[in-house]
Amino acid sequence: MRSRLALALALVVGAAGLAGCGFTPLYGQPGVTSNLAAIDVVAPEGRTGFLIRQHLDDALGRNRAGPATYRMELGLGEARYPRGIRVDNVATRYEYVLEANYALFSTATNAVAKRGQVRVELTYDSADQPYASIAAQQDAQDRAAAEAARRIQMELAVWLANGATPARS
Secondary structure, eight states: OHHHHHHHHHHHHHHHHHHHHTOOOGGGSTTHHHHHTTEEEEOOSSHHHHHHHHHHHHHHTOOTTSOOSEEEEEEEEEEEEEEEEOTTSOEEEEEEEEEEEEEEEETTTOOEEEEEEEEEEEEEEOOSSHHHHHHHHHHHHHHHHHHHHHHHHHHHHHHHHTTOOOOOO
């Protein structure tokens, strides 16, 4: 009981301290959330393109009811490297690398507003059973797409919070 009271008191004091310093959360900045929700994502064909578009739509909170302010075009590069080679020259682990290049275009002017690139590297185990190996590779693609979407979301949120100065082509 005493520890709960101490925790509640610490939270109140901490919140009062942050209120006085002018701290505003990133998503509390005017226009960040609404502009993120107004980005239409155009991803390349294929499984990874589908996955990253799905994760980006979720991360950005795409509002399909309203018009898009920006159009994001993605370019993806994927590589898979064998790691952990056994004596019989079979890999037991793989490193999966996903590079996502994006360009954000203003839908009003079709001018480039921002460009960026994120790189995600992760490893996964490869099993001797073919189905398990395919499932592990697909899981790695999904995890990499989710992480790339999260990084793109953060880059765009910071850019929007800092005034969204257009990039030069």
